[in-house]
Amino acid sequence: MTCKTNAQTAVDRMGCYQALALAFSYPGPSLFQLWPQWAAEERGMAAEYDRLFRTGEVWLYGVEHMAENEFQRARMLSDVMGFYHAFGTEPDKERPDALACELEFMHCLILKHARIDRGAVCDPDGDKAEVCRQAQRQFFAEYLAPAAVHIGSQLQVKTNHPFYRQAAEDLQAFVESECEQLGVSPPQPQVMTQQESSDQQDLCGDHCI
Numbered sequence: 001m002t003c004k005t006n007a008q009t010a011v012d013r014m015g016c017y018q019a020l021a022l023a024f025s026y027p028g029p030s031l032f033q034l035w036p037q038w039a040a041e042e043r044g045m046a047a048e049y050d051r052l053f054r055t056g057e058v059w060l061y062g063v064e065h066m067a068e069n070e071f072q073r074a075r076m077l078s079d080v081m082g083f084y085h086a087f088g089t090e091p092d093k094e095r096p097d098a099l100a101c102e103l104e105f106m107h108c109l110i111l112k113h114a115r116i117d118r119g120a121v122c123d124p125d126g127d128k129a130e131v132c133r134q135a136q137r138q139f140f141a142e143y144l145a146p147a148a149v150h151i152g153s154q155l156q157v158k159t160n161h162p163f164y165r166q167a168a169e170d171l172q173a174f175v176e177s178e179c180e181q182l183g184v185s186p187p188q189p190q191v192m193t194q195q196e197s198s199d200q201q202d203l204c205g206d207h208c209i
Contacts, residue, residue, distance in 0.1 A: 008181065010114040014107050016174050021103035023167040024060060024151075038163055048161045058154045062147025063097040076143070083139050087112065099151060102144045109136045141184040148175050149187045 022031045027046050032039040053060050063080070067073035080096040089108055091101045113132035148171050155168035179186040 010110050010117075013178070013181070014110050014114075016170075017103045017107040017110070020167070020171055020174065021100040021107065023163075023170075024103070025100045035163075041163075045161070045163060048159065048164060052155070052159055052164065057158050058151060060099045060151065061095055061097045062099060062102060062143055062151075065147055065150040066143075080143055083135065083143075087135065097143070097147070099147060102139075102147065106136065106140060106144060109139070137182045137184060140178060140182055145175050145179065145184065146187040148172070 019034060022034055025031065027038075027042055027049055032042065038045060052058050059065065063073055063076045067076055077096060080102070081090075084090055084096060084105060087105075087108060089105060091098065094101055096102075109132055113129060113136070116129045116132065152168040152172040152175070155164055159165055159168075176186055
């Protein structure tokens with residue numbers, strides 16, 4: 001995969017977030033434009049995506065890995081949407097806690113910060129830059145990192161498909177790199193029992209695609 005999992009610069013970090021967002025979206029033209037070597041495997045990748053992410057093997061919705069009850073679930077979804085609205089973004093026909101959406105949002109935050117650094121946005125006191133930095137750190141630590149680590153660890157045992165195994169490895173490696181970059185403690189993956197997995201599916205219910 002084309003992702004510098006130890007990315008340090010804003011450009012490299014944005015590239016990795018964008019690549020991972022595509023990797024965890026439904027296989028389509030944008031994905032195969034980035035990874036043309038997989039274009040011949042489109043049908044097989046689509047079938048594996050459906051098996052993994054649309055039948056309950058691995059939920060791509062971060063809140064489903066974190067919420068302990070329906071009240072907490074609703075609060076978390078509202079918080080995630082609050083982040084998006086604060087920066088003028090909104091998911092396109094997708095739940096706000098979808099992994100691809102959260103990855104794209106981090107890309108957006110880094111881009112906004114980079115534009116401020118380049119002087120494209122007036123910020124004489126540095127307030128806007130600081131808001132972007134704090135938003136990156138908070139959103140990553142509270143929502144994206146825990147979800148990504150959980151999803152990545154589940155994929156490691158749920159699939160033998162080389163693309164999705166590599167995507168999971170890159171996701172987990174990049175999260176570790178971003179924890180260092182942003183100065184946050186790395187989350188620990190949870191090992192779910194069969195009963196907990198069943199309970200999670202019940203909690204997700206009709207809200208999952």
